[in-house]
Amino acid sequence: MDWDQFDLNPKTVAALKKADIKSIKEILNLSGADLQRLMKLSSADIQCLLKTVSRTLRKNSTLTALQLYQDKDHLTSQHQRLSLGCSVLDNLLKGGIPLVGITELAGESSAGKTQISLQLCLCVQYPYKYGGLESGAVYICTEDAFPSKRLQQLIEQQHQLRADVPAEIIQKIKFGNSIFVEHAADLDTFHKCITQRLSLLLARGMVRLVVIDSIAALFRCEFGVSESIVKARYLQTFGAQLHSLSTRFRTPIMCINQVTDAVSELEAAQCSYRVMGSRVVPALGITWANQLLMRLMANRVSWPGQASGVASHCTGSLRTLRVVFAPHLPPSFCYYTVQLEGVKGVK
Incomplete structure (x- = not known):
């Protein structure tokens, strides 16, 4: 996983690489306290990290009611x-x-x-x-x-x-x-x-x-x-x-x-x-x-x-x-x- 492509603080990216965390799945499988201890970051930094990776996962799956009605999204069935x-x-x-x-x-x-x-x-x-x-x-x-x-x-x-x-x-x-x-x-x-x-x-x-x-x-x-x-x-x-x-x-x-x-x-x-x-x-x-x-x-x-x-x-x-x-x-x-x-x- 190339963490540099994410909208993250450079300090957070460096901490991810140092902790050898290679995927979003690894992040979501760990609790906030575990991530904080493993990456040696503040609670605010960890919450920002979790919000960023969560937005990435649901980026292409969230549709508005208007999009569903008009069926403009080609992924919609x-x-x-x-x-x-x-x-x-x-x-x-x-x-x-x-x-x-x-x-x-x-x-x-x-x-x-x-x-x-x-x-x-x-x-x-x-x-x-x-x-x-x-x-x-x-x-x-x-x-x-x-x-x-x-x-x-x-x-x-x-x-x-x-x-x-x-x-x-x-x-x-x-x-x-x-x-x-x-x-x-x-x-x-x-x-x-x-x-x-x-x-x-x-x-x-x-x-x-x-x-x-x-x-x-x-x-x-x-x-x-x-x-x-x-x-x-x-x-x-x-x-x-x-x-x-x-x-x-x-x-x-x-x-x-x-x-x-x-x-x-x-x-x-x-x-x-x-x-x-x-x-x-x-x-x-x-x-x-x-x-x-x-x-x-x-x-x-x-x-x-x-x-x-x-x-x-x-x-x-x-x-x-x-x-x-x-x-x-x-x-x-x-x-x-x-x-x-x-x-x-x-x-």
Whole structure:
């Protein structure tokens, strides 16, 4: 560390060099009294030193409300999203998935959670102007095998789903898709995956999207009722690690989650989502919910006739995608269908 570049008293710079303090981390790891004794400076000089290094650390991270509103700082990700590849779904989410933070997609079986995630894995490869991030994706399977055949179908049908994208770009996606598949059936393997393999791929710039399918499967058989505290610690640890990776590399994290029935009156009162008269809540409880930036819920709705407010050609099985909570979105929902070419919203 070149202390001469800092706005410090020459006496303080000389004391830093004499004490062989080589980094800001060393300064912040020592108390004021320790620094005063080690550097043989007054309390006022030490306080000035601490204020200077603190200002240096937060120099590029503090933004005013006006800067956030106008989005003039290029480091701001307030208005940047990863598209879901469908204008209806993107309108629901005001552009798509936020680049920083954990987004959860919960829902019952056959609700279309995996279909949406696979479509995201293709969308992330598109250029920025088409809602992509020009990079690959990591798909972490914790339960079932990776649906490679379905992915190949989506790749072959992209020209029908993305009519707004030039054919030459779609061809690059078709033959140049870079989706890294990882398998993690237990907590130890998952921990190694996100701390080693995933960190390496992100650091090398090979991926800009992480999909975990599913997060609940890791905890289904690992913990008993009496081990809730240990389970909560694991959830907090994984949440912190995923948040750190997402913030550091500005990479969206999509976690697929399962649902459970709300059987008690307390759970029923807290249930914010109802499915055809039943009451379901996302798995893993409030500890996991506190790790999330945004929670989405998908549901399959089977109607024998035409649904109110839905186009007449959509009279069969529909899905709904619902915003349960998000800091930038109100609770809302839209309809969508899963077709051969992918997930398509219904106006």
